[in-house]
Amino acid sequence: MRLLSPRELAQALGVSESSLKRWVDGGRIAAMRTDGGHRRIALSEAVRFIRDTGAPIAHPEVLDLPEIARASGDRLLHHLRDGDVVGARGWLLSRYLGGSSVEELCDGPVREAMHALGELWRHDEAGIFIEHRGTDVCLQALAQLRNIFPEPTSGRVAVGGTPEGDPYLLPSFMAAMVIASCGLRAVNLGPDTPVVALAAAVQEHQPQLVWLSVSAPVPPARARAIADWLHSLPATTTAVIGGRQSDSIPVGPTVLRVASMTELAAAARGVS
Numbered sequence: 001m002r003l004l005s006p007r008e009l010a011q012a013l014g015v016s017e018s019s020l021k022r023w024v025d026g027g028r029i030a031a032m033r034t035d036g037g038h039r040r041i042a043l044s045e046a047v048r049f050i051r052d053t054g055a056p057i058a059h060p061e062v063l064d065l066p067e068i069a070r071a072s073g074d075r076l077l078h079h080l081r082d083g084d085v086v087g088a089r090g091w092l093l094s095r096y097l098g099g100s101s102v103e104e105l106c107d108g109p110v111r112e113a114m115h116a117l118g119e120l121w122r123h124d125e126a127g128i129f130i131e132h133r134g135t136d137v138c139l140q141a142l143a144q145l146r147n148i149f150p151e152p153t154s155g156r157v158a159v160g161g162t163p164e165g166d167p168y169l170l171p172s173f174m175a176a177m178v179i180a181s182c183g184l185r186a187v188n189l190g191p192d193t194p195v196v197a198l199a200a201a202v203q204e205h206q207p208q209l210v211w212l213s214v215s216a217p218v219p220p221a222r223a224r225a226i227a228d229w230l231h232s233l234p235a236t237t238t239a240v241i242g243g244r245q246s247d248s249i250p251v252g253p254t255v256l257r258v259a260s261m262t263e264l265a266a267a268a269r270g271v272s
């Protein structure tokens with residue numbers, strides 16, 4: 001966990017060190033004390049303060065977030081299309097620090113940009129290459145954003161992934177990010193995960209929430225096996241399913257269907 005001195009955070013925000021110390025002593029910014037009595041501020045707490053107050057960042061490099069200075073344009077698509085990892089990271093970080101929630105970013109600009117990339121092949125022979133590269137850039141940018149979340153303190157866990165035969169990386173990764181931003185420890189098993197692996201993860205972690213992201217068609221026999229497994233989960237576990245092909249899995253009212261990351265976030269907050 002990165003710890004900042006009051007001087008470092010003051011420099012990053014472009015304010016005086018004395019003002020920053022007054023904010024700490026007044027409880028506006030949480031800080032810990034070293035054995036020598038010096039104040040130290042977790043990067044996640046600095047991020048919370050910036051988001052809550054709308055404080056501008058004068059020197060993002062002090063926070064080890066120099067990418068913010070590279071953020072440009074009003075569309076994430078430009079960075080993903082060009083394979084610009086640093087620009088994409090900075091774009092997402094600047095929006096998050098500006099107050100956008102993770103679920104808002106996923107439902108809005110990320111979804112719009114990935115849809116646009118997916119349409120390129122209709123007009124450009126290189127569209128598939130650009131889409132695959134853009135997906136990787138998006139994953140890297142989102143991973144950087146996830147690194148600045150505070151560590152969950154509730155002890156509650158969520159487990160999830162995509163069904164066997166579903167190769168899509170991004171939807172379950174975003175689901176894990178959204179859930180982590182709500183304060184749960186998210187264990188993402190990723191794409192192409194058999195039911196037996198999901199069941200083993202549930203047995204080991206005893207999660208309070210299980211998610212399944214379904215982006216590819218599911219054969220009927222496999223869909224029934226997934227539905228049976230979801231219905232077998234303990235009553236203390238919230239089961240959530242979503243994705244453009246999730247209707248192919250016949251779940252009953254005990255399994256929560258969600259149509260967006262915003263709805264997933266609401267379910268995760270109900271658990272956390």
